[in-house]
Amino acid sequence: MSNKPDFNFSFQIIHWQKAHGRHDFPWQNTRDPYAIWLSEIMLQQTRVATVIPYYQRFLQCYPDIKSLSLASLDDVLALWSGLGYYSRGRNLHKSADLIVKNHGGKFPSESNSIKKLPGIGRSTAAAIQVFAFGKHHAILDGNVKRILTRYFGAKGYLGEKKLDTLLWKKAEELLPENKVNGDIEAYSQGLMDLGSTICTRNKPKCAVCPIHLKCAALQKNKVGEFPAARPRKLLLVKETTMLMIIRRKEILLERRPSKGIWGGLWCLPEMPVNEDISLYCYQKFGLKIKQLAHMPSVEHSFTHFKLRIYPKSMLADSKNLATNKGEQEWIPLFRVLELGIPAPVRILLNLNFINE
Numbered sequence: 506m507s508n509k510p511d512f513n514f515s516f517q518i519i520h521w522q523k524a525h526g527r528h529d530f531p532w533q534n535t536r537d538p539y540a541i542w543l544s545e546i547m548l549q550q551t552r553v554a555t556v557i558p559y560y561q562r563f564l565q566c567y568p569d570i571k572s573l574s575l576a577s578l579d580d581v582l583a584l585w586s587g588l589g590y591y592s593r594g595r596n597l598h599k600s601a602d603l604i605v606k607n608h609g610g611k612f613p614s615e616s617n618s619i620k621k622l623p624g625i626g627r628s629t630a631a632a633i634q635v636f637a638f639g640k641h642h643a644i645l646d647g648n649v650k651r652i653l654t655r656y657f658g659a660k661g662y663l664g665e666k667k668l669d670t671l672l673w674k675k676a677e678e679l680l681p682e683n684k685v686n687g688d689i690e691a692y693s694q695g696l697m698d699l700g701s702t703i704c705t706r707n708k709p710k711c712a713v714c715p716i717h718l719k720c721a722a723l724q725k726n727k728v729g730e731f732p733a734a735r736p737r738k739l740l741l742v743k744e745t746t747m748l749m750i751i752r753r754k755e756i757l758l759e760r761r762p763s764k765g766i767w768g769g770l771w772c773l774p775e776m777p778v779n780e781d782i783s784l785y786c787y788q789k790f791g792l793k794i795k796q797l798a799h800m801p802s803v804e805h806s807f808t809h810f811k812l813r814i815y816p817k818s819m820l821a822d823s824k825n826l827a828t829n830k831g832e833q834e835w836i837p838l839f840r841v842l843e844l845g846i847p848a849p850v851r852i853l854l855n856l857n858f859i860n861e
Contacts, residue, residue, distance in 0.1 A: 648700020791827025
């Protein structure tokens with residue numbers, strides 16, 4: 506691996522960010538740790554353009570930690586619906602409660618306390634400390650990993666422990682030496698901006714990159730080879746049948762368990778593929794049903810598997826459920842989209858019932 510740590514690196518990043526970086530995001534130009542924390546959580550594995558409207562709506566409803574702690578999880582997940590990775594919303598809600606109980610409602614400033622909050626790892630904690638408190642900490646999100654991998658010509662694929670350890674070491678070494686007011690924020694934001702707009706995964710704009718003269722990958726004309734591709738694994742395909750049971754402009758929804766996929770969200774009831782639907786509905790819900798028109802299957806991708814959904818639309822003979830421990834509820838169709846529901850369920854409902 507070529508290229509020794511070079512503290513001129515940070516100067517170039519800071520200078521570039523101030524002149525060419527992004528400065529107008531709604532979570533910028535503030536020291537409010539709550540607003541910064543919210544943005545950092547929402548931006549995990551999610552594009553900026555997608556996050557902005559969710560972020561703005563969330564802050565309007567819950568402008569501070571106390572208001573978030575007092576909200577119901579249902580309301581929080583309803584606001585989060587469509588953003589994906591719903592554990593983030595659950596962790597935000599849980600963290601707000603912990604901050605009120607353990608820190609008097611004031612977001613903690615120390616690294617150990619921040620990292621104890623659910624859903625916050627080393628890089629997210631560092632970003633909060635940088636942007637909210639001006640502290641000198643290295644960040645290492647996906648964009649920064651890609652930059653440093655190319656700059657140092659580091660071998661390995663992202664997520665590999667050996668490479669991650671090396672990149673954290675380099676990230677610490679490259680922090681600005683001079684603790685000039687505002688420099689650590691410009692440096693950290695500059696790295697994220699550079700990865701998002703210049704040192705992109707595909708078709709990077711190396712000619713206008715402020716650090717291209719010392720980029721090992723560019724010098725070797727191998728930018729496209731860094732970082733190395735993760736070894737491919739065949740995605741497992743899982744199948745399920747989702748029941749769209751209608752009765753007098755209401756639909757039967759079922760709350761998911763708090764842990765696992767779509768935890769805490771409202772969802773269409775599921776049943777195993779290839780079982781008798783009429784028998785299942787009668788045994789599970791005490792409902793006699795009449796199946797409606799055939800509906801095509803849809804697929805939804807998760808990180809480690811694909812879910813193939815076979816939606817079945819049907820009319821129920823009544824709304825009286827045989828057993829109900831609070832997991833199932835008849836919801837008026839006009840209210841369905843106000844709930845926290847998974848993205849594929851939202852699509853199915855929009856396509857088939859909401860606009861009728």
